[in-house]
Amino acid sequence: MSNANWILFLSTLSTGLILGSIFSLVAAGVTIVYGSIWMPNAANGQFFLLAALFGWTLTVSWGIHPAIAAILVIGVSVPLSYLLEVLLIKRFYDVPNRNISYFVLSLGITQILAGVFSLTYGQWSDQFQLPPLITGITFIGPFPIANNRLAVLALAIAILAGLFLLLRFHRYGRALRAVFQNRDAAALRGVNVKASYSMSFALGNAVIFAGGILFALAYSFDLTVAWTMAITAFAIMIIGGPGSVLGAVVIGMVFGFTQAIVSVVASPTIAAFSYLGAMLVILLFKPSGLFAK
Amino acid sequence: MTNVLLEARGVSKRFGGVVALKGIDLVQHQGETLGMIGPNGSGKTTFVNLISGHLKGNSGSIRFDGRSIEGRNPYQIAQAGLTRTYQAVRVFGELTVRENVGTALVDAPSALGQDGVRELADWLRIGHRFDARAGGLTLLEQRQVELLMRLVQRPKLIMLDEPVGGLSSVEVRVMIAILAELKSRCTIFVIEHTMKVIRELADKVVVLLAGEKLAEGPPADILADQRVIDRYLGNIDA
């Protein structure tokens, strides 16, 4: 391979890894919330954007260091989740077939946040860019990569790994997984199902916020990223299997690489068409997804 | 006896690797009340689902009223005159009884006229509840509405899945009285756990066990059959 091809290959690889790990984070957050409280959160893209915009305000407007800003953004998701749960989400915990109510509810939240963002941030700027976490460039062979993106990638993978460890080994995580698999059986085995709902709603949103702030640290963005992310996360969740974190991560990585490759060789519309097409096929023929238990 | 109404030959059904029904043969004549008994999970409801078209069988043939019906859709089977009820009572809960009955009349080829509906409703002792919301009725009343919705269609065969399930002992007697009179109007196929129903109504009993037919015969013989007692009746309150 020539040098130019190597650079193209490595840049596609790094973009694929970064996008894939961010997609995985957001989709994991969405699937955790759906798997436990049965809420298909169409507002996930707006939450993602909210985190990114918070990050922008903290760093650009208030001059806080990006690393501290990232921690603050992820931290603030917890009280926000709690507030949302108490105000709206809780009311439906005992309603049968609540997933459609939640879905419509989250479309309403989407519309509100979209309106608020375009009335505020939309007036202030078209493009948003955060200062880097760290500066400098590392060479991998002939290929230069910004240290900042490497840091983002490392953080994204670390958070995913932490999520896996939490779900597999911690007792909260095990309780969550028990609820994913069978609510009634989990309740019989003494798991406090309602408490696990609060826990997973907060955890899921925190992971989505983490995805948003990491994305903002790696790339500049505009307000349209919200809807794209929402649809992408849903596609990943449906294809991976609703409630399957492993499915979300595997398919999220596949989508990240697809996006990276497609943006080199074809138009982004083709990429979107292919995601949506894949999602339709799975919905129609294997609605439990590829990684269903 | 009179002519054959329902005839199943070698009906089998698998769910994934689990065999739910294994080669069931069964014949029901017109006017003959057939009772089906067996423990939970023995395949009784699966059998009714196969006959009514809700499930597609893996093999075997089903003939109803002289025609093959396997592979047909539930609405086609219903229009051919074979109807059923569900184990859990099922009416259009948000609609009134009148609207429920109206729905039953829409696509039934030989449905009753208004007088016939009125007569049936009075006979089922539900005529006074026509303007009530069906979901607000008592369980017995909902069971009666269920029957009314089926009977206004003038079916040739009605398959009842546990018609006295969940009813109090007084209500059970009311329902048995209704079903006893129903025998003169329509051929009945009934799944029941309550042996009283089987003893008082059935002309013939089929016993299912783990998806296979264990025994078949008149109720008195079946209820005395040592194999049936050992493997099924011994465990339940007869």
Next chain:
Amino acid sequence: MTDSSSTTSLSSDWKKIAGPLGAFTILAFAIPALLSGNRYLAFVAGITLIHIVWTSGMNLLYGYTGLMPLMFAGIAGISAYFAVDLTASGWSFWVALPVGALAASIAGTILGLPSLRLKGFYFTLCSLVIQTVITLGFVYFANLTNGDTGISQIPLPAAPGSGTISAPAFDLILAAAAVIGVVVLIAITRSALGKRLIAIREDDELAEMLGINVTRYKMTAFFIGSLFAGVGGALYAPYIGFISPRSFDVLISMNIWLMVAFGGRGTIWGPVAGAVILVPLSFLLQEYYTVKDVIYGLLIIAVIVLMPGGIASGLKRTTRATEPVAAGAAEQRGAK
């Protein structure tokens, strides 16, 4: 069928609705005529009338059949682009309109096929995906749609003699379309078809057990509902004079759904009231266009949380309080 009770109640039913229908007809024609001095207000009335056509179609699908099709605006868009392109290529608008609407109907019927397999949330999600694909398609096939830029300066239809018809005259055509839409909806809900659709909404498996061909009638509902979408879309394009993919995106589908749910799904006049209240609202706030999105979003939440039956439920039989709006309308046992 000899159900004479339903035929007698049918005529009394029509008598009962004749009053409101008469009043609605008079208002639909009179208001644009009275407002014709102020073109802007007349325009708001005209847009409201188009939305009444749309909410009638959405009501048939969502309110009466229990399906929540978020690709509704996309279907309207298919008809709008068809009608505009055909008119631009020399067809008479009055031929292009039914052709466009029919194309939308056929597309809507095909896109409704997933509803045979998917229920509740899964169908709604599927319809959202379909809507997104349609929007992407409008952007992508730029030779037909002029892409993101949209098509502007769409003329009003030609008048019988020469030139184009006047905007006030077109208002009256919109009024006729809205009245016809409501009359058709009333006729359907009073017919055997209406009984079948309501049965499918309440419990499609039980409906099938009672002899109703659920597949056929779901498709019928999609065909008719999409026809409403299409007629509205074809009228919308020349009336506004401009269409773009944004004119028919998921937000518009949600807005139309909200008008139905807010007004009262499964009632004749609730969704009409929903359109009459919510469409002018978006013009009041025109200066701060996106404030409309926030208010609509809050209303969506209010409908889901507080008033599952919409504003009409206060006048009619109240729905059970514990039942959220969408749960009652759509049959949810997930995917088969």
